[in-house]
Amino acid sequence: MVDDPLLRTVDLEKHFGGVKALDGVSIEVEPAKVTMLIGPNGSGKTTLINVVGGALRPDGGKVLYRDEDITYLPPHERYRRGIVRTFQVPKPFRSLSVLENLLVASRAGLDTSAAKILLSTDWAKKEEELIEKAFRILELLNIDHLWDTRADQLSGGQMKLLEMGRALMSEPSLLLLDEPVAGVNPTLAHDIMSHIVKLRDEIGLTFLIVEHRLDITLQYVDRVYAMHQGRVISHGTPEEVMSDPKVVEAYLGD
Amino acid sequence: MINLFLLLVDIGTMYGVFLILSASMELEYGELGIPNFGKVMFFAAGAFAVGALAVRLGTWLAGIQWQGEFKTKSILYSTAVSNYFATHPLQALLVFAVTLVVAAVFGAILGIVASYPAIRLREDYLAITLIAAGELFRIFGRNYDPFIGGTMGVGVPDILAWMPPGTKEAGYIALSLSFAAASWLILYRLSTSPFGRALRAIRDEELAAATLGKDIVKYRMKVLALGSAMAAVAGVIYAYYMGSVLADDFNPLKTFLVVLMVVLGGSGNPYGTLVGVAVYIFLDRTLALLKHYIILPFDINYAAMLFFGVILLLVLMYRPEGIIPERPLLTIRAKFCRTKEGKLEKRLCK
Amino acid sequence: MIDPNILLDALVYSNMLALLSLSLTLTIMTLKVANFAHGDLAIIGVYGAYTFIVIAGLATYLTMPLAFLFGGIYAVLCYLLIYSPLRRRGANFVMLMIASMAIDIATRALLQIYADLLKFNFKVYSRAFIFNDFTANILGVQVRGLVLVSSLSVIALLALLYILLMKTKFGVAMRAAIENPALAEVLGINVEKVYATSWFLAGGFAGIAGFFLPFRIPTSPDLGFIILLPIFAASILGGINSLSGAVVGGYIVGFSEILGTYLLSQPPINLSTAYRPAIPFTILIITLLLLPQGIASLWSRGD
Secondary structure (H helix, E strand, O other): OOOOOEEEEEEEEEHHHHHHEEEOOOOOEEEOOEEEEOOOOOOOOOHHHHHHHOOOOEEEEEEOOOOOOOOOOOOOHHHOOOEEOOOOOOOOOOOOOOOOOOHHOOOOOOOOHHHHHHHHHHHHHHHHHHHHHHHHHHHHHHOHHHHHOEEOOOOHHHHHHHHHHHHHOOOOEEEEEOOOOOHHHHHHHHHHHHHHHHHHHOOOOOEEEOOOHHHHHHHHHEEEEEEOOOEEEEEEOHHHHHHOOHHHOOOOOO | OHHHHHHHHHHHHHHHHHHHHHHHHHHHHHOHHHHHOHHHHHHHHHHHHHHHHHHHHHHHHHHOOOOOOOOHHHHHHHHHHHHHHOOOOHHHHHHHHHHHHHHHHHHHHHHHHHHHHHHOOOOOHHHHHHHHHHHHHHHHHHHHHHHHHHHHOOOOOOOOOOOOOOHHHHHHHHHHHHHHHHHHHHHHHHOOOOHHHHHHHHHHHHHHHHOOOOOHHHHHHHHHHHHHHHHHHHHHHHHHHHHHHHHHOOOHHHHHHHHHHHHOOOOOOOOHHHHHHHHHHHHHHHHHHHHHOOOOOOOHHHHHHHHHHHHHHHHHHOOOOOOOOOOOOOOOHHHHHOOOOOOOEEEOOO | OOOHHHHHHHHHHHHHHHHHHHHHHHHHHOOOOOOOOHHHHHHHHHHHHHHHHHHOOHHHHHHHHHHHHHHHHHHHHHHHHHHHHHHOOOOOOHHHHHHHHHHHHHHHHHHHHHHHHHHHHHHHOOOOOOOOEEEEEEEEEEEEEHHHEEEEEEEEHHHHHHHHHOHHHHHHHHHHHHHHHHHHHOOOHHHHHHHHHHHHHHHHHHHHHHHHHHHHHHHHHHHHHOOOHHHHHHHHHHHOOOOHHHHHHHHHHHHHHHHHHHHHHHOOOOHHHHHOOHHHHHHHHHHHHHHHHHHHHHOOOOO
């Protein structure tokens, strides 16, 4: 029995000049499942993540989250509803330390009111708890020794992990991961994927992942959507999709 | 001797005024990354509010009947009000408090209005918009006589007239420096708190910050409201200290000087403003002193302007991080320190 | 009815603005940041020309090429000594903008000092000076020389720029370097040289525009800052990345400013002409709110 999908896109369209990056894309992301988007370069995967995450407005179609139309909501409103994303090219807050990068993502809202900061000291206690929590995530990702390093001093792989750490810190219900293990060494990449599965099983987190490294990731995911030239050409379990002749053709033809 | 005293009063008071302005610029530009090139407009908002209200409120409280044009008589009546304040300190403080609140609110509202284009425009468009708005505000002050006396300027009554002779000047220093200290502490507290962290996150990577839940529009609005209210308070202090308000005093050069102080001191670090303002005032006073000893075939004020322009260019080129560079600030650093192996230990540092 | 002289004055002013917004746009295309010292380039040009008029006794209109030269050289120096090194050191957008503001302050100070020195050494007016014009009789109508000269200059300079950009090898290199500097570099184009040349041309155009100033109004060192707002308004109205848009923007802002100021200062409104900057400011705000891509987006699909 299939649950109601957490996220649905309906006939999404997005053009860049004359190029159709999304050409009627409809997908469903089931709750507490890991769903992966695959496809050759330029097939529209990242555009889809951008539209779902709110970085891009689609030219047509809808994005529904828990049956609410969120197509034109700004990113911070999506965050409030539990949708958080990472970026293919990491976007760390470069002059902040690694620890601070994580704290920014916190859902505690200590940073929303200047007046509260000025007039009380309550936030400091909460902040301590957040720091503890941030450290647990940093330890998990194996970058806790870098906590005081400025984010722009990190290597590419470490920045990827920082992106992941920020996303986890934000306690999402739906995590959009744009190439989470690209540039990460294989051992750590497997660790990250196992952790994703653990989060799915233990707290029912839902994932939508774009990744090229199928050799590592495929074994961890529940559902796969294969895209080609802005369209979904196949979907199902990883086995079903990978044995679909259309998918094989799309990859070979690229 | 008395000259030295007055010089110190002037330096101290102006340090305070410029520190408030720099703290507000640091909050907007250093922390949030919005270069507010309309700074002088918000500074003027405070000074103009005092110019337009102080002498009117004063004459009303003193029960003086106003005869003649505002433009020609404001200086005269401000002296009369000063004399009244000499025996009525409470009324003087009341006028100060009222103008201060009005100015701060006026500044904050202007800041919120300015945040509307600030959200949407690229920085250079925003800059020219704010510069032009400031210039129009100045032109309005200069041409609409009933507002602040037009080209004649307006007299501002002495709110410290009731203080014993000789201590009044110290009073102005104290006034200026206490407001400056408060402004700087607000800046410091915000900068080293989750709020400041969110601002720097937005400055560094806007999209990532929005994705992590930061409502960028709201942050810009809040910061511009607060920064502009601060600048207006600086204008209030400046107006009372100078004893008059002249529209043409509020030209874009003032904005440039504040930018110079923030960049020179080190933008992104609250301590930078303390140093930047001090260095500027030191250089400015030194140049002013030189005027008495050097005779040049041109006005030395222009040489000073050239000097400050070149200084800013040199800083941008050779030390863009300023005298005191930004560093990641921990909100509660004391609780976390490294062990010998570089690992983190979660206990109070000795 | 509007006095024809006011229309002609609007034409002259617009000719000047068109050159300035065109040249500002040219520098923005290379630097990607608006140069707040652009108005000062015009004043550099006119002070250069004025110096030769009062010292060497040259006939006024003969010094026009000198205005071009002075404006151009100063612009190239700004680019080579400040903007280009700053960018190589990784200065971001806002830092370049702050630098241009510092250049504006320093340039106006330099001009003030120069004006003082000119007065001190040669005992001539060095501020609020004006140029005398000749009057031409065209088919029985008396026309100021400036009307003809400024209009012809705009036509000639635009034609020159068009030929340079569209018909020469240099133009191809320039357009390539503006559109995709990295690719142009790979193709063997010396991007730095192309940009410096663009700055020279832009400064020269600004210098010519500056040369027209003293015919209309008394000219002083700070005038460059005062004309900055209409220049920006014209350039932004034109759609900051379009040369043709900048020219059209110059005429729209120029005519609106002159005619608007004239009409608003007449009964029944009687507004002081001091509020004149409100007109380009209003145009600027309306453009940014309603047509942020500028009017050029109406006829070209943003190149």
